[in-house]
Amino acid sequence: MININKNESLGIKNQPFVRKRNIKKIPFIEFHKNKLQGVVSSGSSIERVYVCVINFEDKTYTCHTNNNRPCGGLRGKMCSHLSKLLMTARSEEKLSKKVDISSTYSFVPNGSARYSEVFSRFQTKLKFLEIPDPKDIHIPEIRWFLSK
Amino acid sequence: MENKEMNYYKLSEELDEISKIINNMSDLFFSGFSKLINKDKEILDKVIEGFSQSPIREVVQKGLQNLKKSVFNEDDFTALTIAVLTLQGSFHDALYDNVENLIGIKVNELIDSENKIDFNDYEKDTVVILSNIRNWLISIAIGGFNDLTSDSLESFEQVLDTIETIPDLNRLSVLLRGMTSEFLDVLSTDVDDKSKLQLRWMDLWVRAYVLTLKKRVSINSRPISGKLKLISIQNHIHRHFMTIIFNGILENKKEKIYVEVELSKYLADLVPIQEFWTLFNQDYQDFFDALNKSIVIDIIKGELRDNSILNIEEYKLSGDTFNLLEYLKSAFKNNSLKSMKIQPIDRHTVHFKIPILVDRKNVKEKxxxxxxxxxxxKYYNQLSIKKQQIQLEDKIFGEIRFDNGWYCKPLTVLGPQVVYCSSIKSDGKESLVYPVLKERSSKILRR
Incomplete structure (x- = not known):
């Protein structure tokens, strides 16, 4: 019987995989218009999620609940949700190139971020998972895009 | 790095000349047609000259002369697109015809489709959308990369949201999504990525432009059945779409054909990359089993399409297994494999692939x-090699490809064990990604 995936013993090994994001804890994260933004699940209530935005342009951050209330953890410093967002960005290959975490220590709170935009972008992306697989469509164009 | 690779072999003078013109045109696209300097105009003159004996010389000449004078009509960009596609197609064909002389590898015999279908016009409603897309493409070709902004790309993405729902525009939508996504990535990262994009800008632009002009109602094909043995796996991914390609050999009484089975999914970039495999594994378990356990698949009803894509309509996993190493050795022994022809629109070196089975001892220092x-x-897919240990290996199955230079893409390493050069990370569990994301997003909707 042929063994599969014994890469290490063959001398071929996978490069260290970046840590797998727990989608239950961080369902959505992206870097958009110079902002690291996303949705972070509450650690204490299953009914609550937080919308976090770290703006690298005006060097501000904010965190609100799904009921549009400011996060209680924001007391002049980043709350645990924002920290989780930053840590996740650091471990995601694509985001880590764009986000300079060390610069965020000097950032200040700001209550005027546009949460609805983050909600809407999450919804739009989620929509793609609802499109049925294109079973009978041959798309040669995909070959222009590299394997990961 | 590229220069080093170019030293491995030499193209003929004629091929080298076409390659240089294509690269010069690529630079010109990247800098933008509103910024042409004398040197750029000389390149356009060279292209015009190259078409002097061609039936489309008048169209190309008129279009490119207008571009030189900064007259930017849609027809002129259409002429430019035709010229670039023709150049790239000629380069592809010349490479293919000369591959044995150039690198000493015999190519598969090419077979043709039985059912040929031409390109048709789009529906009236779609034509308006496509005209807008064409205008956007023209505007970025005029301005070039330096005039491109994240804002303009993001506003264009709203147009893409519309075309994603139109089945006729699947190919265009996948191409444009991937293209804008790469542009956005480059705009928000460092300079190094910019140089990578410079090589692809024209390729992606030209393909997108031509797909706004005509559609193909179906693709060329021929019906087929037989025994399919899967031998490797590859994947291609962009922001909203992923394709897994199983490479295999389809065998019946008449012939042995090197085929690709394509399985695709729309996937948002909110799904962690490691989840992709689980999602695919969940839906296409039989194919993963057939590959991993070397099980023969009985293709009861299939359709062989352009560029050797096998569309499977009816199949069953047979109880038979095979020894992959021995099978490949016999399949490549007398070079009797065949491949399907590639259609004119896809005649570009990105689609160029020649399956090859080589002894490991012929690989030294990569x-x-x-x-x-x-x-x-060139190993992809997060693999690296420990030189001293890979020497234990016996054979490498891969594909010879061309991307500004020849290279070999290893797909399966065969020896005491088999390694697929692809990051198969699925643990076989059912993916919960969609239900979890849906549930989390529903919290937001309760606001």
Whole structure:
């Protein structure tokens, strides 16, 4: 019987995989218009999620609940949700190139971020998972895009 | 790095000349047609000259002369697109015809489709959307990369949201999504990525432009059945779409054909990359089993399409298994494999692939030696090689490809064990990604 995936013993090994994001804890994260933004699940209530935005342009951050209330953890410093967002960005290959975490220590709170935009972008992306697989469509164009 | 690779072999003078013109045109696209300097105009003159004996010389000449004078009509960009596609197609064909002389590898015999279908016009409603897309493409070709902004790309993405729902525009939508996504990535990262994009800008632009002009109602094909043995796996991914390609050999009483089975999914970039495999594994378990356990698949009803894509309509996993190493050795022994022809629109070196089975001993320092010829090996998919240990291996199955230079893409390493050069990370569990994301997003909707 042929063994599969014994890469290490063959001398071929996978490069260290970046840590797998727990989608239950961080369902959505992206870097958009110079902002690291996303949705972070509450650690204490299953009914609550937080919308976090770290703006690298005006060097501000904010965190609100799904009921549009400011996060209680924001007391002049980043709350645990924002920290989780930053840590996740650091471990995601694509985001880590764009986000300079060390610069965020000097950032200040700001209550005027546009949460609805983050909600809407999450919804739009989620929509793609609802499109049925294109079973009978041959798309040669995909070959222009590299394997990961 | 590229220069080093170019030293491994030499193109003929004629091929080298076409390659240079294509690269010059690529630079010109990247800098933008509103910024042409004398040197750029000379390149356009060279292209016009190259078409002097061609039936489309008048169209190309008129279009390119207008571009030189900064007259930017849609027809002129259409002429430019035709010129670039023709140049790239000629380069592709010349390479294919000369591959044995160039690198000493015999190519598969090419077979043709039985059912040929031409390109048709789009529906009236779609034509308006496509005209807008064409205008956007023209505007970025005029301005070039330096005039491109994240804002303009993001506003264009709203148009893409519309075309995603139109089945006729699947190919265009996948291409444009991937293209804008790459542009956005480059705009928000460092300079190094910019140089990578410079090589692809024209390729992606031209393909997108031509797909706004005509559609193909179906693709060329021929009906087929037989025994399919899967031998490797590859994947292609962009922001909203992913394709897994199983490479295999389809065998019946008449012939042995090198085929690709494509399985695709729309996937948002909110799904962690490691989840992709689980999602695919969940839906296409039989194919993963057939590959991992070397099980023969009985293709009861299938359709062989352009560029050897096998569309499977009816199949069953047979109880038979095979020894992959021995099977490949016999399949490649007398070079009797066949492939399907590639259609004119896809005649570009990105689609160029020649399956090859080589002895491991011919690979030294990531260089494949074929007689006097040396070709670099390029491993993808998060793999690296420990030189001293890979020497234990016996054979490498891969594909010879061309991307500004020949290279070999290893797909399966065969020896005491088999390694697929692809990051198969599925643990076989059912993916909960969609239900979890849906549930989390529903919290937001309760606001």
């Amino acid at each position: 260089i494949l030696e074929i007689g006097e010829h040396k070709i670099p090996l």
